[in-house]
Amino acid sequence: MERIPILRMGDFLLVTIQVDMHDRVALALQDDLTNRIVKNHARGVLIDISALDIVDSFIGRTLANIASMARILDAQTVLVGMQPAVAITLVELGISLPNIRTALNVEKGVSLLRAEVENNIMERDANYDI
Amino acid sequence: MADPTGVTVSTISRLPKLLKIHEAQILKVWMDEQLASLSRRAGLIGDAELRAQSKNFLSEFHKATQSGSLEDISGPQWASAKALLADICRSRAEQGFTPMETASFVLSVRGPLMDRLQQEYGNDAAGLAAEMRSSNLLLDKLALYTAEVALQNRETIIKRQQEEMLELSTPVVRLFPGVLALPLIGTLDSARTQIVMENLLQKIVETEATIAILDITGVATVDTLVAQHLLKTVAAARLMGADCIISGIRPQIAQTIVHLGVELQNVATKATLADALFLALQRNGFSVQRLAKESAGAK
Numbered sequence A: 001m002e003r004i005p006i007l008r009m010g011d012f013l014l015v016t017i018q019v020d021m022h023d024r025v026a027l028a029l030q031d032d033l034t035n036r037i038v039k040n041h042a043r044g045v046l047i048d049i050s051a052l053d054i055v056d057s058f059i060g061r062t063l064a065n066i067a068s069m070a071r072i073l074d075a076q077t078v079l080v081g082m083q084p085a086v087a088i089t090l091v092e093l094g095i096s097l098p099n100i101r102t103a104l105n106v107e108k109g110v111s112l113l114r115a116e117v118e119n120n121i122m123e124r125d126a127n128y129d130i
Numbered sequence B: 001m002a003d004p005t006g007v008t009v010s011t012i013s014r015l016p017k018l019l020k021i022h023e024a025q026i027l028k029v030w031m032d033e034q035l036a037s038l039s040r041r042a043g044l045i046g047d048a049e050l051r052a053q054s055k056n057f058l059s060e061f062h063k064a065t066q067s068g069s070l071e072d073i074s075g076p077q078w079a080s081a082k083a084l085l086a087d088i089c090r091s092r093a094e095q096g097f098t099p100m101e102t103a104s105f106v107l108s109v110r111g112p113l114m115d116r117l118q119q120e121y122g123n124d125a126a127g128l129a130a131e132m133r134s135s136n137l138l139l140d141k142l143a144l145y146t147a148e149v150a151l152q153n154r155e156t157i158i159k160r161q162q163e164e165m166l167e168l169s170t171p172v173v174r175l176f177p178g179v180l181a182l183p184l185i186g187t188l189d190s191a192r193t194q195i196v197m198e199n200l201l202q203k204i205v206e207t208e209a210t211i212a213i214l215d216i217t218g219v220a221t222v223d224t225l226v227a228q229h230l231l232k233t234v235a236a237a238r239l240m241g242a243d244c245i246i247s248g249i250r251p252q253i254a255q256t257i258v259h260l261g262v263e264l265q266n267v268a269t270k271a272t273l274a275d276a277l278f279l280a281l282q283r284n285g286f287s288v289q290r291l292a293k294e295s296a297g298a299k
Helices: A023-040 A057-072 A085-090 A106-129 B015-036 B047-067 B076-095 B099-107 B110-121 B125-168 B191-206 B225-238 B251-261 B274-282 B292-299
Strands: A006-009 A012-016 A044-048 A078-079 A101-103 B174-177 B180-184 B211-219 B243-247
Touching: A006 A057, A012 A106, A044 A057, A044 A106, A044 B191, A044 B211, A057 A078, A078 B180, A085 B047, A085 B191, A085 B225, A101 A106, B015 B047, B015 B110, B015 B125, B047 B076, B047 B225, B076 B125, B076 B174, B099 B125, B099 B243, B099 B251, B125 B191, B125 B292, B180 B191, B211 B225, B211 B274, B225 B243, B225 B251
Parallel strands: A012 A044, A044 A078, A078 A101, B180 B211, B211 B243
Antiparallel strands: A006 A012, B174 B180
């Protein structure tokens, strides 16, 4: 079965979805990603879906789940490169992914992720001080 | 002629024969009546054109009555007469006639025609009554047909204008690098929201904007449906990585939104487009400053 590759970039994990997201592929990604976050002590996950033309409610929900799981494992998720048609479809399906940060492209996504993670570390340090 | 329903015409109608013999005479009387009529709009249509229309209609009417049924105008014999009427209708609509006036043009031939029938039948009251009944029904159908064509014409015009409006009414403007504005005007229905959304998202991709300002100054009323459409657009833009600010909220609209219980908590809202632009610049890390030179010049 085809799997979506997960690349490591320092503290971040980069996932570029280049194939059709079948349900099983999506579930495998969810599985792999959570494992990799723990293994690599990743602080952030960047999911690039610029090659994704079609989404359904299952894929939308899976993306939301992946973000929530990453959150629990103390990693921020940023979703980048969504196509206009995909955005419209998701909104029409009632999936607005309120808990995921989004950015237009990978470049902006990385800078957003850096800011988020730094912010997070600073917040945590502040908490330790108390 | 055998009548399939067996209700109206028991004897053969003399209308076709009458038209054949007296067509020119009827046309002359009809023209005189039309030219003398109070409701004639001399400014809209010239005498020559009116005469041509009347002559053509009468000859087509004549031809159709020779071959076609007098009860049913849906047959092929009436096709060319109906085409002519549709033509007249179109040209008259362009000249500024109302559908009623166009229909009365057809109905006005009744007078001269009935006079002829009366002369033809003389003292045969029963025959005359039957003939008048059938001819009246026929003319009514033709007049109604023109009214229908006029309505259809209008509907096509309205439809075309609506489409043009849709295309024209959803511009996306670039206010500043990274800041888009979307001045919404008119009513926001689902069809327009769809186009607005598509335009906006496309523009976000093109300009790499991070903030989009939806300005609803020109939106007449905001009800729950419009608010829902706005929120959908906001959600879609957010999925593309752009934040939205809703601006141009008039006091009345603010009251309506609160009374309707619409939740706008997650969206930044500003009273004016200027405020929204200021917020957008701030979020992008810009600050606006008056040049020192200008303040020195003011002294």
